[in-house]
Structures are given as structure tokens and as C-alpha cells.
Amino acid sequence: MPAPSTHSNCANLRHPKWRDVPDSQWNDWRWQLRNRVTDLAGLAQLVELTPAERDGIDGRAGGFPFAITPYYLSLMQGPDCPVRRQAIPHRDELVRTPWDWDDPLAEEEHSPVPILSHRYPDRALLYVTHNCPVYCRHCTRQRKVGDARSAPSRDQLAAAYDYLRRTPQVRDVLVSGGDPLSLSDTRLEQILAELRSIDSVEVIRLCTRNPVTLPQRITPQLCERLRRYHPILVSTHFNHPREGTAEAGRALELLADAGFSCGNQMVLLQGINDNAEAVAELGRWLLRHRCRPYYMFQCDPVAGTAHLRTKVETGTNILDRLRGQLSGLALPKFVVDLPGGGGKVSLTPQRLLRREGDKLVFRDQRGREYNYVDRPKPVEL
């Protein structure tokens, strides 16, 4: 018998507070949204908060909010729980370092229209809502996510469509936010229909964390409505195997069955998922649910996230450990998004040691050396 996994994924984990809620309500995303926990008093009734968490919630009042769905809250365990640390504010969020930014990717500078960020020639990112079911403590866009003043207006959306119409080199549009699935099916469908009517837009990426924080939002009806605008790729954001529940797996399978190609972008977070075992277990779980691990991000230097960041070598060391041990399909690329708007760079473990003439000397995972001669000179036989 296989050893039980440390993160056994029992279906329908529920906090005792919601034990008697009928399944029909629990599984309804609107019920989940209506019953989100968004204040200290409500949270303190459900979770035994540490003083650091209480300080974090008080200290951020009026700033980047917190909100947690009953579903996501039900996955929480003790204070070090990877789900809890992603969702409950902490005193350390109030710390600022000289190297922190509010907008580390300089998205605002690359915005021809306030809600559109166009940094790479063929891709652009569209900010369609400021809402998310759960506000992730490591969010790169916490300068505006959760803030109603950043909600895109109809005029701004119209200006973004205009820009895309007159900028045909953009072939790939990332529909992002906030979380686009915070919009109603109808609003979302309008946006996708508008983008699909632009000839030069080849693919649409729907960037959503709902499969992780509110998997009930992925309904057969939603999939039916959105699949008309294919090709749509879904980009999601699982960070830890504990998030790989039966409900989340079902959400990914609904998407895959409806023809959405799914990819995962995780963020390496100190003490949460910064080890090869977590990355491998998550990668295998994702693959089993037909979602390809795509990126493993170095955490952006956003103000308030210093305590969540890992050393850059942590990422390359994880890949060094896993390459060759784990299906290549389960292995993400490790990426640093350069602060100031330099864009993404991928880092790989250093395996090419040196060149000796025509001979390249590589090392394998265990440090053994291997030669590869790339341009051998013919020899007289």
C-alpha cells in the first residue's frame, strides 16, 4: 500500500463553523463569496490568531485588504500552514526595505492605456477587475488590487480595445486583474467577445486564481459560455500541494474537458513552498489534472513581502534537485521578473562547466562530468 501523502486531500474539508451548511450552498460560489471572512472579529472566531497575525490585520487596515473564502479557510491548519500564511496578514507585512517597490514591474510606465500593460511586443496584459476571492499576501499588484478606485471603467475598457485594434503586433492578451472570474459570466463573456472580435488577437489567456481559492466558481455553464471564444488558455496560480483538493482538481478537469489549455504559475515563498518536495508534489498533482506547471516565480520585491521572499539560489537549487528525477512535464521554468520593468529572465542550474576547444564539459545532477563535442573536426582514417 502506498504511504499516505502528508497532504491527504479529503474531499470537502470544512471548518466546523460551516459543518451544517447544505452542500448545495457550500458548492455555490455566490454563497462562498457572500460568506467571505473580511475582518479581524470574524476571523478571530474561526482561527486562533497569533499576535503577529493580529498586528498584521490591524496594521494593514485601510491598505491592502484581506478576504478569505470559507472553502480556502477550511484548508488552514496551524500558524505555519502554507494556506494560512498566504491569506492571513502578518506583522512582517508592515516592514519596508530600501529595495522594495510599489510597482516592481513598472507596469504603470508601460501602460498606453491605464488598464493595459504592454511591455513585450506581442503580448499585453489587461486589468479587468480589482476584486479577488482571496487577497494573497504576496500579490505583486497590491498597490491597486482590492481597491475599488482601480476598478476599470467602461471608457477605459473601450480605450484598451481601441489600442489593441490599432496595435496588431499584440497577438496574445492576458485577461488579468484582480481576478477576472470575480466578474459575472455575462461581463466576462462581453470582454472575451470584444477581444475575439479583434482579428490580430490570436490567443487569450485567462489569468485566474479561482481554481485555488474558489474552485466552485468553475461551473459547466461558465465553461460552456467561455469556450466559444477559444483559443483561450487558462493561467492559474497553485502554490502548494495542500491546495490540491478534490474540488480544485474537479475545477481543472472541467476546464480541460472544455478545451482550455491550463498552465500554472507558482511563486516561491519562504517557508511555504521553497523546497523540492513541495514543488514536485504540486507538479505531479497538476499534471494528473491536465494542468502544466509553467512558471516558478521568484517573489517580486513588493513592499510588505520581504519576509516571504527566498534567495534566488533556492529556485535554481530546486530545479537542480528535480531535473532528471521528475517528469520534465511536471517541472516549471524558474523566472525572475526584473524590477524596474526589465521583463522576465529564466534561470537554470549551471550545468555547463567550461569549454575546452571543441569540447564542452557538463556536469550531471550528482556532479559527474560529461563531455560533448559540438563541432568535431574530421580525422583522416
Ligand SMILES: *Cc1c(COP(=O)(O)O)cnc(C)c1O
Ligand atoms: C508576464 C507578462 C506577460 C506574459 O509573459 P510570458 O512570458 O509570455 O508568459 C505579458 N505581459 C506582461 C506585462 C507580463 O508581465
Ligand code: SF4
Ligand atoms: S489572486 Fe492574483 S491578483 Fe488576486 S490577490 Fe492573489 S495574486 Fe493578487
